[in-house]
Amino acid sequence: MWGGFLPxxxxxxxxxxxxxxxxxxxxxxxxxxxxxxxxxRTTDAxxxxxxxxxxxxxxxxxxxxAYLTIDGKNPSAELLxxxxxxxxxxxxxxxxxxxxxxxxxxxxxxxxGRDSAEVKAGQWFPTKFAGEGRFGDYHLIxxxxxxxxxxxxxxxxx
Numbered sequence: 001m002w003g004g005f006l007p008x009x010x011x012x013x014x015x016x017x018x019x020x021x022x023x024x025x026x027x028x029x030x031x032x033x034x035x036x037x038x039x040x041r042t043t044d045a046x047x048x049x050x051x052x053x054x055x056x057x058x059x060x061x062x063x064x065x066a067y068l069t070i071d072g073k074n075p076s077a078e079l080l081x082x083x084x085x086x087x088x089x090x091x092x093x094x095x096x097x098x099x100x101x102x103x104x105x106x107x108x109x110x111x112x113g114r115d116s117a118e119v120k121a122g123q124w125f126p127t128k129f130a131g132e133g134r135f136g137d138y139h140l141i142x143x144x145x146x147x148x149x150x151x152x153x154x155x156x157x158x
Contacts, residue, residue: 044117044147045109049075050082051147052106052121052138060086066123067096069105100126115142133158 049070058064064087068075074092083090093103102125110118122135136155140147 041111044142046076046079046082047147048109048117048119048140049079049106051140051149052119053079053083053104054086055138055149056104056121056123057083057087062088065089065091066102066104067091067093069093069103069107071107071109072105112139116140117147131158 053068057066066087066089068080068083068090069092070076070079074094080090080092093105096103102123104121104123106119106121108118108120112118117140119138119140120135121138122133124131124133134155134157136152138152139150141150142148
């Protein structure tokens with residue numbers, strides 16, 4: 001049935017066949033190159049988002065207002081809580097009054113290594129006649145356990 005891939009077992013050794021298949025499956029998963037857990041990556045993602053948003057924000061201020069999106073959705077409560085320590089008036093984009101606020105977005109998180117990532121991020125704000133924005137590809141690395149923006153490429157201003 002398996003074309004010689006699995007060794008032949010007698011009908012009494014059916015359990016041995018299942019055990020052998022289970023060992024192969026565990027070995028394949030263990031060698032798949034994935035390191036860490038999904039929980040680690042979720043924490044890493046929050047840290048990356050926070051780093052990029054902090055990179056775009058002015059110095060901490062209780063008066064500064066902005067509306068945030070992550071992949072076109074409201075940011076998580078945890079991310080907002082982290083950022084509101086320094087900027088208490090940050091809000092999710094869903095609370096923006098008819099595109100009249102300063103909007104900061106982070107999109108398309110892509111892991112380029114265990115300690116490196118890329119995102120598309122930018123900000124837009126209304127002016128008297130139209131809106132202005134600044135967008136780019138943010139390249140981040142983790143150094144000494146902390147995510148930092150290494151460089152911004154493909155920067156565009158409108």
